[in-house]
Amino acid sequence: MKRTLKLMLLLGLALLLAACAMPAIPTPDSAEPEAPAPTAAAGGMGMGMGRRMGMGMGMMERHSAAIPAPYADLASPIPASAEVLEEGAEIYTAQCAVCHGDGGMGDGPTAAVLDPAPAPIAHTSQMMSDAYLFWRVSEGGVPFETAMPVWKELLSEEERWSVIHYVRGLGSGQVIPRRGMGGAAFDPQVEAAQQREMLDQAVAQSVITQAEADTFAAVHDALDAYRAANPTAFGAGNPEEQQAALLAALVAAGSITQAQADAFLDIHQRLHEAGLM
Ligand code: HEC
The missing domain is CATH 1.10.760.10 (Cytochrome c-like domain)
Known part of the structure; x- marks a missing residue:
């Protein structure tokens, strides 16, 4: 009750x-440059x-x-x-x-x-x-x-x-969503498809090369796998420090090389600057 x-x-x-939130005065968010809107056909x-x-x-x-x-x-x-x-x-x-x-x-x-x-x-x-x-x-x-x-x-x-x-x-995926208000369940495949599409866009706009897109996807997968296997690895500190710590752990574990870790951070930065993530 x-x-x-x-x-x-x-x-x-x-x-x-x-x-x-609707009036004409732009909020900090709406004032930002819009990322290109994906077409309805793009993966539906x-x-x-x-x-x-x-x-x-x-x-x-x-x-x-x-x-x-x-x-x-x-x-x-x-x-x-x-x-x-x-x-x-x-x-x-x-x-x-x-x-x-x-x-x-x-x-x-x-x-x-x-x-x-x-x-x-x-x-x-x-x-x-x-x-x-x-x-x-x-x-x-x-x-x-x-x-x-x-x-x-x-x-x-x-x-x-x-x-x-x-x-x-x-x-x-540890819990199943309860029905009530509507909305989709989290779907790792949809997330992966979105990421592929974002990377394709970045390559098409010459923000990154295809090889860099592949490196980014590989390191991203390794990060996801590491987080899934080590749910307590969410340390304190800001996201950059956390990401650096996670990347260092992956390098130490031999899952990725130091060069890949460095490339990942550089690509991440460029994708961010291009408004793609
Ligand atoms: C009135 C709508 C509304 C309700 C109800 C609401 N949220 Fe939110 N929440 C938002 C909006 C809008 C954002 C995005 C803007 C922001 O981060 O401040 C957000 C952001 C967040 C974030 C930050 C996520 C991120 O990635 O930065 C968390 C965590 C969150 N909500 C958790 C909750 C939880 C838990 C509840 C219920 C106890 C809740 N919210 C209820 C509207 C709502």
């Missing part, structure tokens, strides 16, 4: 915020993809923002047990799915009217640290003027960690 009430409040809030992945690629730079900026104290060095104090995931599922379904969608792909009912759109958190939670996620859930979109609500007054710390575990589970 209490949750239903909160949900109603949130829906109202979302619509209000959506109305505020629908408009969710175009939106996500279009807002790539705003999301990138949020991802590389300095995490403020007291969040900077946090790591989850609770393990992702079955009970914790169950609690996370209830919170997620009641409070988050309306915007982020049942599967956490940023495609809930409010997604069509919010700008920036809700993040595809099933996906981004796989690469962002505990500290980043807990900060963003606790303090919401205030630092970035987005519609992401502030949860620190409404959810206890334990509830916030539970929902973060659930969101990570949506992206890793």
Whole structure:
């Protein structure tokens, strides 16, 4: 009952915020250069993809923002047990799915009217640290003027960690999305297809060579595999430090060479500068 009430409040809030997000005054996000919109024929992945690629730079900026104290060095104090995931599922379904969608792909009912759109958190939670996620859930979109609500007054710390575990589970396939608000389930194949398309675009625009696209994809795969096998490797620190640490671990493990790690960072930077990610 209490949750239903909160949900109603949130829906109202979302619509209000959506109305505020619409005026002609460009927000920092809408002022950014748009990435070329993929055509409907390109893989038939629908408009969710175009939106996500279009807002790539705003999301990138949020991802590389300095995490403020007291969040900077946090790591989850609770393990992702079955009970914790169950609690996370209830919170997620009641409070988050309306915007982020049942599967956490940023495609809930409010997604069509919010700008920036809700993040595809099933996906981004796989690469962002505990500290980043807990900060963003606790303090919401205030630092970035987005519609992401502030949860620190409404959810206890334990509830916030539970929902973060659930969101990570949506992206890793550990949990099955509950039906409620609609939206696609996280699909690694769709993500991979999107990445291939982005790399093809980068090669077509001469941002990178085909060989660099292959290197990028190979190192990216190695990073994903390493994260999947080492779910606790989400250390503290900013995303660049984390990525550097992960790449160093891959080099140490012999999965990639130092030259590939260096090339990956360089290609990443150029793709970012070209507005492709
Ligand atoms: C009113 C719509 C709305 C609701 C409800 C909502 N979010 Fe969000 N959320 C957003 C938007 C929009 C963004 C993207 C902008 C931003 O990052 O501030 C976002 C971003 C995020 C991010 C940052 C992701 C990233 O990759 O940077 C996390 C984590 C997140 N939401 C988790 C949650 C959780 C957990 C809940 C439920 C407890 C929730 N959100 C409820 C709209 C919402």
